[in-house]
Amino acid sequence: MITEQQCEDSIENLLKYVGEDAQREGLLDTPKRVRKAYEFMTSGYQQDPKEIIQKALFTTSNDEMVIVKDIEFYSLCEHHLLPFFGKAHIAYIPNGKVVGLSKIPRIVNLFSRRLQIQEQLTEQIAEVLMKYIEPKGVAVVMNAKHMCMEMRGVEKICSSTTTSAIRGLFRTNQKTKDEFFRLIKS
DSSP states (O other): OOOHHHHHHHHHHHHHHTTOOTTSGGGTTHHHHHHHHHHHHTGGGGOOHHHHHHTTEEEOOOOSOEEEEEEEEEEEETTTOOEEEEEEEEEEEOSSEEEOTTHHHHHHHHHHTSEEOHHHHHHHHHHHHHHHHOOSEEEEEEEEEEHHHHTSTTOOTTOOEEEEEEEEHHHHOHHHHHHHHHHHHO
């Protein structure tokens, strides 16, 4: 583990590497600000999804689809440390238990605040919900814009990426799957 000062020194060296004067007025506190920003943007490593979910599980007789859609998320591409961001749409079918609705966006935040690729992020959310809620099925769809595609490399502005992770009844029952996709589009 490196210290806060070592981290800030590395950021100062990066500023020098790109040709900046790290002692320029506007950059004096930049290493500290960047360190703090990255601490926040990667805070998901310090959180346990089990703790988030298990504190808000409730017994239910409901076995109808629960959807939380249009959950904004912001993450960092693990390949370039550039942002990708968008919306997540998540559904599950209870199997005797429901989870407090605010916990679903919290799980999205937890995994988004780690260095990621969108494909893995989508899978991680689905797997955690299946493991700790134990529903009859889970569906996760994520739409995102990737700055590593727009700001560098191929430079394709306005492109987006959609990923999905489908589990349980959403995978085995076409009517359930169709209902989910119809509802998230509405």
